[in-house]
Amino acid sequence: MAYIKNKNNSFDWDASMQFLQKYWIVILGLIIAVPWIQNYLEEMKTKNQNDKLENDVEKIETKKAVEKEIKLLDNKNPLTQKQKRLKITGSSELWAASEKLASDFGFAIQDSGDWWDFAKPRKWTENDESIRNTLLKYRNYFSILEKLYFQVDTDSRSLRADILKYLDKSELVLVRKGLKI
Numbered sequence: 001m002a003y004i005k006n007k008n009n010s011f012d013w014d015a016s017m018q019f020l021q022k023y024w025i026v027i028l029g030l031i032i033a034v035p036w037i038q039n040y041l042e043e044m045k046t047k048n049q050n051d052k053l054e055n056d057v058e059k060i061e062t063k064k065a066v067e068k069e070i071k072l073l074d075n076k077n078p079l080t081q082k083q084k085r086l087k088i089t090g091s092s093e094l095w096a097a098s099e100k101l102a103s104d105f106g107f108a109i110q111d112s113g114d115w116w117d118f119a120k121p122r123k124w125t126e127n128d129e130s131i132r133n134t135l136l137k138y139r140n141y142f143s144i145l146e147k148l149y150f151q152v153d154t155d156s157r158s159l160r161a162d163i164l165k166y167l168d169k170s171e172l173v174l175v176r177k178g179l180k181i
Contacts (some may be wrong), residue, residue: 084152090142095139097147104130105162107154128171135163136178 020027069135085095104127138145149159163181175181 052083081152083097084179085148088147088151091141091144094138094141094148095143097134097141098145100134101131101145101159104134105166107157107162124168128168130139131163131167132171132175135175140178142179 072172106126135145137140146159150156160181163175165176
């Protein structure tokens, strides 16, 4: 069977030219508008993704702040403090020494978040002589004091770093003679 071309299926150029003359503005508008609309939709998609990421980061930061506040409140609770202290050591003498170190450094004085908290003179300075005496007295238990100081008495502060940063040089020299820091 041979293929026969039907003249009725031929392309009508006159009708297509009339269509173009009648709707050329719409066609030109679509040619210009479609890429612009696609670009706009992609920008909105990335903007929504960025906004979602920012919201997620903000939620995480808020959650961390709340957890920190809960931890601070939990650290102030005497029962929680006693449980933490018992996990580290049973010696009430070392507990008192760790509390004394935190107090002498000025970190055990709790802020209530009021505007007059700056007026607590115990927070302005350290009691270097008392710190030196306490450290030298309990030099054999320094690691335990360090744990108590970090986990219970302060809000995750390093005793070593605080000694090196806040202790006067003359007192630091005396402490270093009896203790390896």
